Amino acid sequence: MMDAIQDAWNGLNGWLFEAAVQPALYALGLMAWAEDAFDWMDFFMFGLLQVAIVYAICRPLEAWKPVERWGDRRRVRVDILYTMLARLGILPLIAFIAFSAMESRLAGLVADSGWVPPTLETLVPALREYPLLALLTYIVVMDFGEYWRHRFQHTFGWWWALHSIHHAQTQMTFWTDDRNHVLDDVIGALWFGGLALLIGVPPGQFPLVVIVLRLAESLSHANIRLSFGAVGERLLVSPRFHRLHHGQGRDLANKNFAVLLPIWDWIFGTADFRRDYFPPTGDGSPADAPVHGGWLRQQMVGLRRLGAALTR
Ligand SMILES: [Zn+2]
Numbered sequence: 001m002m003d004a005i006q007d008a009w010n011g012l013n014g015w016l017f018e019a020a021v022q023p024a025l026y027a028l029g030l031m032a033w034a035e036d037a038f039d040w041m042d043f044f045m046f047g048l049l050q051v052a053i054v055y056a057i058c059r060p061l062e063a064w065k066p067v068e069r070w071g072d073r074r075r076v077r078v079d080i081l082y083t084m085l086a087r088l089g090i091l092p093l094i095a096f097i098a099f100s101a102m103e104s105r106l107a108g109l110v111a112d113s114g115w116v117p118p119t120l121e122t123l124v125p126a127l128r129e130y131p132l133l134a135l136l137t138y139i140v141v142m143d144f145g146e147y148w149r150h151r152f153q154h155t156f157g158w159w160w161a162l163h164s165i166h167h168a169q170t171q172m173t174f175w176t177d178d179r180n181h182v183l184d185d186v187i188g189a190l191w192f193g194g195l196a197l198l199i200g201v202p203p204g205q206f207p208l209v210v211i212v213l214r215l216a217e218s219l220s221h222a223n224i225r226l227s228f229g230a231v232g233e234r235l236l237v238s239p240r241f242h243r244l245h246h247g248q249g250r251d252l253a254n255k256n257f258a259v260l261l262p263i264w265d266w267i268f269g270t271a272d273f274r275r276d277y278f279p280p281t282g283d284g285s286p287a288d289a290p291v292h293g294g295w296l297r298q299q300m301v302g303l304r305r306l307g308a309a310l311t312r
């Protein structure tokens, strides 16, 4: 059964690669990247599958137990566009190509100097024998990195200028996960890819780490009146936990920065485990503010805010 699914998946990807990707690479003179492109198309297709899975899980939950009901879902639609742009893997693809090019050059330099950079697996050799343990360790370390990236987005004025676009959404749904300024996406990809290289996440495990964190993030933004209970709330980020971070009102945005594991908020004193609290979301900007316009307008607002923060 699993073999049949695997075969069908490989068959579909192989066909798509030969029909569309390979001719494009050939035309662009990028055939040297063919192998990487094939690996990444697999991931790209998995991204599509991911959107389908997230939709299949979150959409019925949102219909069943929504925090808010809206007649007009216009503001949700722009977040769907954000998701399509981000999840089709354009940014991760650019980051991956840039990094693997840089890495091979760095690897050459390092090999010449005779120095072996430490990775988690060289520090803890046991990880090599237990791939599942290694994967879990990478997820925990990457999640720790994401906690601090998110915290810095709220700490530095210039970074908040970009991240404020994410927080402006008043109709928050599982699509809101990807509502980010493009520049913020680029910085995020560099941050994530840089940390992954630093700790030596193997390329085969990298997509899995991305998928686990992204699934957690989508669910945490969903418009669902759902908390994981006294214990569960402390183990995994729930829709209640992250909604509080998006809540309108003083200081809520300085709480609950975690993406997957609330333990970081717990350790660093930013956790708010208040039960059954589902505040309205957004930054309080009026309904006709440009930040509620289309994708392009929101991107321009982000750039303007960035310029103001940098020249202040
Ligand atoms: Zn935030």
Ligand SMILES: [Zn+2]
Residues within 6 Å of the ligand: 166, 177, 221, 242, 246
């Ligand atoms: Zn968020």
